[in-house]
């Protein structure tokens with residue numbers, strides 16, 4: 405066997421975990437300011453007071469989740485009055501689901517499977533905080549999903565006004581928002597706004613040098629020396645900057661290395677990266693589609709099919725799409741319109757008024773319909 409070929413049991417990955425999406429890196433640079441600001445926000449909680457409420461805002465892949473998870477990890481390590489709870493709102497996006505997570509954190513078990521009301525769960529949480537004189541810190545990651553589901557006020561209201569019904573309870577909230585078109589302070593209703601008063605921490609996109617530094621650290625921990633040359637790293641950095649999301653770069657490193665391994669090569673080559681990019685660049689779309697409910701996926705499929713079949717200049721008006729959708733699925737107009745608005749808010753489609761022609765709304769896709777249909781099978 406030639407020296408530059410991998411043996412069947414050899415690998416280029418020193419530690420494949422390093423490229424997984426839920427991996428929390430040990431080295432976490434370039435976010436010192438935000439970490440300091442976050443620490444300041446929660447300091448009152450460590451001493452038994454109410455933590456200041458926070459909104460972390462920034463485009464996808466700018467280190468918001470990692471910063472908050474690191475902070476919560478540090479809180480857990482030290483004995484204090486503060487109990488942190490992390491909630492992924494892409495998964496838990498109803499009032500009940502969010503409070504079930506909090507219940508679980510405080511009691512160590514799931515709430516009883518059936519017959520438990522929201523009120524009972526909330527009552528348990530609040531009384532437990534009162535009894536143990538604990539302070540709760542709730543991190544709502546991807547809180548924009550609570551907006552899409554119209555749940556944000558229903559969740560923030562009991563959290564932030566708990567002291568009115570249960571004196572002495574103290575709860576602070578960190579919300580993470582990756583949709584730059586959402587201004588959460590404006591979206592909440594006045595009864596919530598008066599107690600929310602969040603401080604905003606902004607996470608700017610990483611610059612080229614920062615991306616190169618972060619990716620090269622991952623390469624060093626995740627791959628064997630020599631697997632990725634400097635020139636190939638530059639190419640990965642270039643593609644990452646083009647996509648604007650660090651996560652695409654991490655996915656690209658993993659896929660390109662797998663491509664090299666499949667060809668039994670000891671080094672990643674340009675073609676491995678270019679082929680990987682064709683998949684990695686749709687990472688965001690893939691994730692977003694995965695979070696949709698079945699009914700929403702069905703409608704998305706219908707819109708993509710209509711979009712593929714129509715000729716380029718033709719417009720899809722919202723009413724016409726509804727008529728078509730009804731032929732394939734059971735769907736009332738109100739629900740249809742809710743889904744369409746959600747798909748628009750999630751940046752999968754555009755929902756616009758037709759220029760100069762009354763209130764007709766037209767739908768257009770933001771991605772290639774063939775790609776969407778392929779991902780939805």
Ligand SMILES: Nc1ncnc2c1ncn2[C@@H]1O[C@H](COP(=O)(O)OP(=O)(O)OP(=O)(O)O)[C@@H](O)[C@H]1O
Pocket residue numbers: 424425426427428429431432433434435462463464465466467468469470471546581582607618650651654
């Ligand atoms: N400064 C950094 N150093 C090392 N890795 C980082 C850094 N910032 C982000 N990452 C990595 O990039 C990926 C995306 O980061 P993270 O999930 O924290 O971003 P996010 O801003 O929360 O994104 P989203 O809004 O899409 O949830 C993660 O795998 C994370 O480990």
